Amino acid sequence: MSVLIIERRGAVDWVTLNRPERLNALDENLTTALRGYFERLYRDEECRVVVLRGAGRGFCAGADLASDLTREVQEDGIGAAMRVQRGIRDIMVAMRRCPQPIVTLLHGAAVGGGFVLALASDIRIAATGTRMNAAFIKIGLGGCDVGVSYLLPRLIGGSASHELLLTGRDLYADRALRLGLVSEVVAEEALAASAAPYVEAMLATAPLALAMTKEVLDINLDAPSFAAALALEDRNQALLSQGDDFREGVAAFRAKRTPEFRGR
Numbered sequence: 001m002s003v004l005i006i007e008r009r010g011a012v013d014w015v016t017l018n019r020p021e022r023l024n025a026l027d028e029n030l031t032t033a034l035r036g037y038f039e040r041l042y043r044d045e046e047c048r049v050v051v052l053r054g055a056g057r058g059f060c061a062g063a064d065l066a067s068d069l070t071r072e073v074q075e076d077g078i079g080a081a082m083r084v085q086r087g088i089r090d091i092m093v094a095m096r097r098c099p100q101p102i103v104t105l106l107h108g109a110a111v112g113g114g115f116v117l118a119l120a121s122d123i124r125i126a127a128t129g130t131r132m133n134a135a136f137i138k139i140g141l142g143g144c145d146v147g148v149s150y151l152l153p154r155l156i157g158g159s160a161s162h163e164l165l166l167t168g169r170d171l172y173a174d175r176a177l178r179l180g181l182v183s184e185v186v187a188e189e190a191l192a193a194s195a196a197p198y199v200e201a202m203l204a205t206a207p208l209a210l211a212m213t214k215e216v217l218d219i220n221l222d223a224p225s226f227a228a229a230l231a232l233e234d235r236n237q238a239l240l241s242q243g244d245d246f247r248e249g250v251a252a253f254r255a256k257r258t259p260e261f262r263g264r
Helices: 028-041 068-075 077-097 113-119 135-139 148-156 158-167 173-179 188-194 196-203 207-220 226-240 244-255
Strands: 004-009 012-017 049-054 102-106 109-111 123-127 131-133 184-186
Touching: 004 028, 012 028, 028 077, 049 196, 068 077, 077 113, 102 113, 102 188, 109 113, 113 131, 113 148, 123 173, 123 188, 135 158, 148 158, 173 184, 184 188, 188 196, 207 226, 207 244
Parallel strands: 012 049, 049 102, 102 123, 109 131, 123 184
Antiparallel strands: 004 012
16 A cells, blocks of 8 residues: 555645554655655646655654665764755755645654654644654654754744653643644544635635635745835735736726635
């Protein structure tokens, strides 16, 4: 069976990590499959939204410490360690670069690299009892790995990020909701259905407008000034205002009907 199941439903990809016997831990096969999938999305105009989830008892237990990846890091020197490191971190790079918003459904364990997969998503929904952590520091590595030191403070702030990254302590769904890290906490059996309102709302937007909104949000997290952020927003709005979808949106608003966007 494939370690990564991709099911396209209309314009939505439902992507399932499929190593349930290892809590979907990241070995070389799953790492390669995830990286390749998200890199291909940059040129995929048919897919508009991604829903990411894990099979079995948990979302993702991070790096598989029993896999050949760990052996390479420990036995083959710094060059091998950098290859493995970059192979995993490039998944997060591709997730942030792809134009499709990513909704991630969390349950059970979402720890280590699995935690950072969630952080690299755009919207997170957690099942009751979901456990998250950046446990790297508990196994002799630094607490900052594969993008967590960049992503986490921008989502929950510096104070809580220092606490979690310096200690590796667990973050449960209820506190994650209070911190604003997840949008909702739902019963595990309702997790898949909980994505529907978000997906439907995004599919109701103009395709290019949705993709450019994700792009601007990501870039402006690091905007050097308010003026720089405004300049990028101005550029995107001016571009989008020349498209057929904007004309259709205005016409639909005036006619009090639902717009029919065509991605132009």
